[in-house]
Structure formats: structure tokens, C-alpha cells
Amino acid sequence: MAEKFDGIVVGAGPAGIAAALRMAGAGMKVAVIERGEYPGSKNVMGGILYRQPTEELVPRFYEEAPLERPITESRLWLMGDGNVVSIGCRAAAFAEEPHNAYSVLRAKFDQWFASKAVEKGALVLCETVVRDCLTEGDRVVGIRTDRPQGELLADVVVLADGVNSLLARELDMREEIRPDRVAQAVKEVISLPPGKIEDRFNIERGEGVSIEAIGDATRGLVGTAWIYTNRDSISIGVGGLLEGVGHRRLRPNDLIEHFKGLPPVRRLIEGGKTEEYLAHLIPEGGYRSLPRLVGKGVMVVGDAAMLVNGLHREGSNMAMISGKFAGEAAVEAWKRGDFSRRSLEAYVDKLKDSFIIKDLKKYSRALPFFERNPHFFRLYPGLVGRAVAEFLTVDGVPKREKQARIFDILYERGRWNLYRDLYNAWRVLR
Amino acid sequence: MEIVVCVKQVPDTETRIKIDPAGKGIVREGIEYVVNPYDEFAIEEALVLKEKHGGKVTVITAGPDRAVDALRTALAMGADEAIHIQASQEDAVDSIGAAEVMARALKEIPFDIILCGKQAVDDDNAAFAPALAEFLGLPHVTVVTGLEVDPEAGEAQVVREIEGAQEHITTSLPAVIAAQKGLNEPRYPALRGIMQAKRKKIPVSTLADLGLEGETLPARTEVLSMMPPPPREGGEKYEGEPEETVARLIKALQAEKLV
Numbered sequence: 001m002a003e004k005f006d007g008i009v010v011g012a013g014p015a016g017i018a019a020a021l022r023m024a025g026a027g028m029k030v031a032v033i034e035r036g037e038y039p040g041s042k043n044v045m046g047g048i049l050y051r052q053p054t055e056e057l058v059p060r061f062y063e064e065a066p067l068e069r070p071i072t073e074s075r076l077w078l079m080g081d082g083n084v085v086s087i088g089c090r091a092a093a094f095a096e097e098p099h100n101a102y103s104v105l106r107a108k109f110d111q112w113f114a115s116k117a118v119e120k121g122a123l124v125l126c127e128t129v130v131r132d133c134l135t136e137g138d139r140v141v142g143i144r145t146d147r148p149q150g151e152l153l154a155d156v157v158v159l160a161d162g163v164n165s166l167l168a169r170e171l172d173m174r175e176e177i178r179p180d181r182v183a184q185a186v187k188e189v190i191s192l193p194p195g196k197i198e199d200r201f202n203i204e205r206g207e208g209v210s211i212e213a214i215g216d217a218t219r220g221l222v223g224t225a226w227i228y229t230n231r232d233s234i235s236i237g238v239g240g241l242l243e244g245v246g247h248r249r250l251r252p253n254d255l256i257e258h259f260k261g262l263p264p265v266r267r268l269i270e271g272g273k274t275e276e277y278l279a280h281l282i283p284e285g286g287y288r289s290l291p292r293l294v295g296k297g298v299m300v301v302g303d304a305a306m307l308v309n310g311l312h313r314e315g316s317n318m319a320m321i322s323g324k325f326a327g328e329a330a331v332e333a334w335k336r337g338d339f340s341r342r343s344l345e346a347y348v349d350k351l352k353d354s355f356i357i358k359d360l361k362k363y364s365r366a367l368p369f370f371e372r373n374p375h376f377f378r379l380y381p382g383l384v385g386r387a388v389a390e391f392l393t394v395d396g397v398p399k400r401e402k403q404a405r406i407f408d409i410l411y412e413r414g415r416w417n418l419y420r421d422l423y424n425a426w427r428v429l430r
Numbered sequence: 431m432e433i434v435v436c437v438k439q440v441p442d443t444e445t446r447i448k449i450d451p452a453g454k455g456i457v458r459e460g461i462e463y464v465v466n467p468y469d470e471f472a473i474e475e476a477l478v479l480k481e482k483h484g485g486k487v488t489v490i491t492a493g494p495d496r497a498v499d500a501l502r503t504a505l506a507m508g509a510d511e512a513i514h515i516q517a518s519q520e521d522a523v524d525s526i527g528a529a530e531v532m533a534r535a536l537k538e539i540p541f542d543i544i545l546c547g548k549q550a551v552d553d554d555n556a557a558f559a560p561a562l563a564e565f566l567g568l569p570h571v572t573v574v575t576g577l578e579v580d581p582e583a584g585e586a587q588v589v590r591e592i593e594g595a596q597e598h599i600t601t602s603l604p605a606v607i608a609a610q611k612g613l614n615e616p617r618y619p620a621l622r623g624i625m626q627a628k629r630k631k632i633p634v635s636t637l638a639d640l641g642l643e644g645e646t647l648p649a650r651t652e653v654l655s656m657m658p659p660p661p662r663e664g665g666e667k668y669e670g671e672p673e674e675t676v677a678r679l680i681k682a683l684q685a686e687k688l689v
């Protein structure tokens with residue numbers, strides 16, 4: 001006879017662990033099944049972790065969690081035609097404890113995060129793959145793993161198995177992944193001595209920088225490239241819509257090599273050694289690609305539920321908070337002894353009331369818009385660079401004429417097209 | 431039958447080892463640990479013996495806190511009991527010290543046979559099994575690829591690998607048997623086993639409990655220095671038009687008498 005749990009979580013990423021923390025914390029008997037060697041061993045993240053959502057699960061986590069550097073400065077690079085326009089912000093508040101965000105290496109952080117769930121009594125089982133959900137009619141009653149005697153029963157199963165979520169697809173809760181709704185991301189961790197990092201990024205010990213780059217950084221693909229400073233390494237990555245990557249027959253590796261080769265990037269990573277290389281998908285479909293989030297005895301959270309705000313590189317926070325909501329809904333259901341779909345709908349209500357669904361709704365038109373208007377990534381970053389360069393070039397040209405030249409550059413696609421683009425972009429983003 | 435298996439936790443064979451700045455040890459941070467692969471054959475063989483002859487399998491390790499994971503892996507595979515001797519071993523490469531500690535611990539418990547791996551893949555000393563046998567005054571057979579035990583007769587038929595041949599040996603029991611690859615195929619732990627292993631309380635004893643001083647495994651050797659193997663030469667790169675670079679490549683290969 002298979003052992004029975006109150007709740008089973010599939011996947012020990014931020015979403016799954018958050019759900020387990022809530023359930024085990026309330027006294028439920030919980031098991032978390034993870035296919036990796038340890039939590040985090042398979043997880044990819046460019047590495048920005050936000051404090052506020054994390055504190056909702058582990059208050060004052062920053063006193064003990066393995067964090068790399070607080071992010072005290074954020075920069076945005078518009079790259080094109082060999083020019084870079086850099087906009088940065090060093091907010092006073094970012095430099096103070098408790099900080100707004102930290103760079104992390106997921107292999108370390110997830111392991112620590114999972115240890116918190118273990119402290120609350122959750123059983124975390126690694127190196128075990130969940131093959132499918134056990135069902136009775138349309139109710140999920142447990143899971144089957146790839147191990148001998150590998151079945152476990154549960155009142156509620158939380159699917160936190162990441163962007164590919166085969167399990168949600170098998171239950172017909174989700175559709176196939178569409179190339180226009182996921183980004184292909186490639187990431188490297190490059191080791192460098194802390195002193196070099198601090199010199200090159202102009203920071204002190206205990207400070208960190210995040211750089212987001214668009215334009216030539218992604219070879220004009222709809223997407224971004226990024227650089228984050230860790231303690232003694234740099235996370236660097238590029239992500240572009242899978243569709244664009246496919247159309248242009250780009251290999252993920254070409255994307256990151258191109259970015260690393262751009263002069264401003266090259267100088268930052270020079271002499272560093274690549275320690276890790278990982279390719280991964282990021283769900284970008286947003287509101288339009290939300291799956292069915294609950295069924296009888298089952299909930300879908302995090303990347304598995306496509307809860308990512310690509311524009312703001314928010315994924316781990318949505319994963320954690322959705323996991324928390326699902327955990328809370330499970331606890332309420334457990335107390336009522338009712339794991340029906342209606343009972344678990346509380347999870348969806350919480351999501352709808354929160355920033356998660358609100359933000360995904362707000363940006364639901366952004367991705368299709370940028371896909372239809374690739375010049376935002378292919379052309380405009382370069383135009384801005386040329387315009388600013390013109391502005392800064394002292395060459396005896398009277399300022400009025402200079403102004404006209406700058407507008408000529410910006411009007412390359414036509415004056416009205418520019419105005420229309422700006423207006424439309426404002427509409428989909430406001 | 432009382433079956434004892436000595437296990438050691440070692441850095442994962444896929445770990446990229448870095449030498450620490452002092453040059454006498456390795457950087458421990460970020461290392462993942464596994465059960466020494468040869469010890470897995472020993473655990474599997476112990477379980478096979480138990481299935482055939484009945485009895486109990488006890489696994490034992492001497493190491494820091496993290497070493498308990500190696501014991502849990504053995505429990506998940508099906509071992510019945512585990513004993514953890516708390517001892518730091520960060521810089522010790524001294525198998526004799528480990529064997530001495532283990533011998534003291536084993537004097538406290540009953541056993542009919544002791545199994546271990548033929549060597550630990552971290553220090554590759556291959557001295558632990560013979561040393562343990564010596565401390566306990568027992569016979570030992572190393573590099574074992576076949577084992578048949580006759581509990582009634584108190585004997586074992588052992589096959590061991592030697593250069594280009596096999597050696598067939600009869601030994602009296604108890605004895606120390608050091609497993610080689612090929613002895614068996616270690617099993618994939620069942621889910622139930624893993625869960626039971628996670629929940630099991632594992633008794634811990636200290637070196638002081640065994641009448642030894644300090645917190646580190648006693649060592650009779652000292653590491654003077656550790657060096658990484660010399661890096662590979664960078665190779666040569668020909669750049670330019672294919673006609674020209676191919677011609678140069680062919681010339682270079684001919685010069686090395688490779689074509």
C-alpha cells in the first residue's frame with residue numbers, strides 16, 4: 001500500500017518550496033519530489049531575487065540565506081550601431097539593509113530554501129522523477145515516480161514542475177508550448193576575483209550591479225541580455241523569443257557569444273573563466289497563456305502556470321507568491337476536509353487579487369505588440385545611440401542644425417511612424 | 431548473519447577540484463558529495479548476502495556531519511542500521527587513521543563479515559581494508575569481483591582480480607572483503623526505502639567515545655603540498671583564407687609525421 005500524504009509538491013524550485021513551506025508550516029504532512037540531485041541543481045536563473053516576496057515566506061532570510069550581492073545599482077543599455085546609451089540608477093534605498101534585491105546562484109539558494117521546508121517537517125525527496133499523476137476519474141489522488149514502489153497518495157498535488165510541465169499537459173490543464181510564447185534563454189556563470197568585479201563595475205565590496213541590455217545585445221531579437229554581479233563571479237545571459245531564434249536559425253550559443261563579444265561586455269568579463277553554461281526556456285505568454293490553474297485535488301503554480309512577467313524579469317517572485325497562495329488554499333481545504341475544485345479555487349482568487357494576475361493582464365498586449373513591431377528591438381536602440389552621439393559631438397555645427405540632424409536620425413522610419421510607435425507602445429504598457 | 435559495511439563519503443566524481451591557497455588541501459566550498467562508488471558495490475553485496483542468508487546489514491562511516499548522507503543512501507538501498515562516528519577528516523588522507531577508528535567502533539558490535547570498497551576515489555590510497563583487517567586481526571581479500579558465503583562452515587569463496595587473471599580464494603570468516611567494480615550492479619533505491627531512510631534516527635558517537643583524543647581522524651602522514659596537474663598546452667590556431675590555412679595544416683601534420 002502506497003504511503004499517503006496530505007499534500008505532495010512536484011518540483012523543488014521557488015514555487016514548489018513556497019507551497020511546501022506553507023503547508024508543512026500549518027502541520028500538513030508534505031512530501032516534495034525533485035528530479036535533480038538536490039534542489040537547485042537543475043534550476044537556471046540569471047539570478048535576481050527580490051526581498052519583499054521572499055520575506056513573505058522566510059522573514060529576515062537575508063541574515064542567513066546564501067546571497068551573492070545586494071543590487072545597489074541597475075543599468076539599462078540601449079545597444080546598436082556600435083553605440084551604447086546607458087541609463088543607471090543608484091537609489092539610496094537600494095544601498096541600505098534590508099535591500100530591494102540580491103543576486104543569487106540558484107544552486108545554492110534553492111538548497112537553502114528547501115532546507116527551510118525540511119525544518120518545518122516537509123520530506124524532500126531528490127533524484128526522483130514524477131512520471132504522472134494518479135487519478136480516480138477526474139480527481140488527482142497521488143503521483144507515480146520512476147522508482148521501484150514509487151507511488152505516493154495525497155489529498156492535494158501541487159504541480160511546480162517548471163516551464164515544461166509535462167504533468168499539467170497530461171492532465172489537459174495546459175496547452176503545448178508555443179514558440180511565440182516562450183523565450184529561449186542561455187546563461188553563463190563566469191568566475192572573476194571580487195576585486196576585479198568591484199573595479200570594473202565601479203562598486204564597493206558588498207554592492208552589486210544589474211545590467212539589462214536590448215538592441216544589438218540580442219542581435220535585435222525581441223528579448224533582453226543581462227549581466228549581474230555575484231560575489232566572485234558574473235551571471236551573463238541572453239533571452240529571445242523562441243520564434244525569433246528559430247526564424248533566424250540562431251543557435252542559443254551564438255546569441256551569448258555575440259553578446260560576450262560586444263566591446264563594453266568583453267571588457268567586463270575579460271580574463272574570467274566560464275564555470276557553467278545552461279540553456280532554458282522562460283514562459284513569456286503572460287495572461288494569454290495561463291493554464292487551468294486548479295482541478296480536483298490539483299493546483300499548478302510558478303513557471304508551470306506560465307506566471308512570469310518577462311518585461312520586468314520577474315519570475316522567481318511570482319513563483320514564490322503563487323506557491324504561497326496555493327499552499328494557503330491547500331491548508332484551508334485541509335482544515336475543511338474538502339479538496340474539491342471549488343474549495344481549491346481560493347488559490348485562483350488570491351492570484352487574481354494580487355499583483356500577479358494584475359500585472360500579467362496589464363502587459364498582456366505587450367508581447368504580441370513587440371513581436372509585430374520588431375523595430376523596437378532591431379532599430380530604435382541604435383537610433384537612440386546615434387542621436388545621443390550626434391548631440392554630444394562638438395563639430396562646429398550650429399545647434400539648430402544639430403537638432404534637425406538628430407530628428408532626421410530619429411525619423412528614419414518616418415516621422416509619423418515614430419509618433420505612432422511611441423503612442424502604441426505607451427498604450428500597451430500603460 | 432551480521433553484515434557490516436564501511437562507507438566513505440567522497441566528492442562527486444564530476445566535481446571540478448580546486449586546490450586551496452595554502453596548497454595542502456582542496457577547496458571544500460561548493461563540492462557535492464556522494465558515496466564512494468566502490469562502497470556502493472559493497473553495500474549491494476551486503477544486501478544480496480542478507481537476502482540469501484538472512485540477518486542484518488549495518489553501515490558505518492567516520493566523517494563530518496555531512497557524511498550522514500552517505501549512510502542515508504545505504505539505508506535507502508536497504509541497509510537496516512547505521513552508525514555515524516563524528517570526525518573531521520578535511521585534510522587527512524590517512525587511511526590507517528580511519529581504519530583504526532573503525533576497528534575500535536567495530537569491537538563494540540557483532541559481525542560475521544565486513545565489506546568495503548577496494549579504495550576511495552578521493553585519495554585513492556586503497557589501504558583502508560588491509561589496515562582494518564590488521565587492527566582487528568582478521569584475514570582480508572581485496573579487489574573482489576565474486577563472493578559466495580557459507581555461514582554454516584564459517585567460510586567464504588572469493589574471486590579477486592589480478593593482472594590478466596582471476597584468483598580464487600577461500601577465507602575463514604569473519605574477514606574483510608574489499609569490493610571491485612563488476613562484483614554486482616548496485617540497485618536503484620525504492621521510494622519507500624528513501625522515505626524510511628530520511629526518517630531514521632542515526633546514532634552518533636564521537637572519537638572520545640572510542641577512547642581517542644581530538645576531533646580529527648588520527649593521521650600518521652602529513653600532506654606537504656598538493657598541486658593540480660599541469661594545464662594542457664593551448665594548441666595552435668591558423669587564421670586566414672581556407673586555401674592557405676589548409677596548406678599550413680597539412681604541412682604541420684606532415685612535420686609531426688601524422689599523415
Ligand SMILES: Cc1cc2nc3c(=O)[nH]c(=O)nc-3n(C[C@H](O)[C@H](O)[C@H](O)COP(=O)(O)OP(=O)(O)OC[C@H]3O[C@@H](n4cnc5c(N)ncnc54)[C@H](O)[C@@H]3O)c2cc1C
Pocket residue numbers: 010011012013014015016033034035036039040042043044045046047048049050128129130131160161162163185186187237280281282301302303304308313314315316317319
Ligand atoms: C535564464 C533565466 C534567467 C532568469 N532570471 C530571473 C531573474 O533574474 N529574476 C527572477 O525573478 N526570475 C528569473 N527567471 C525566472 C525564474 O527562474 C523562474 O520564473 C522560476 O525559477 C520559476 O520557479 P518554479 O519553481 O516555478 O520553477 P523551476 O525553478 O523551474 O523549478 C521546477 C523544478 O521542478 C523540477 N521538476 C520538473 N519536472 C519534474 C518531475 N517530473 N519530477 C520531479 N521534479 C521535476 C525541476 O528539476 C525543477 O527543480 C529566469 C529564468 C531563466 C531561464
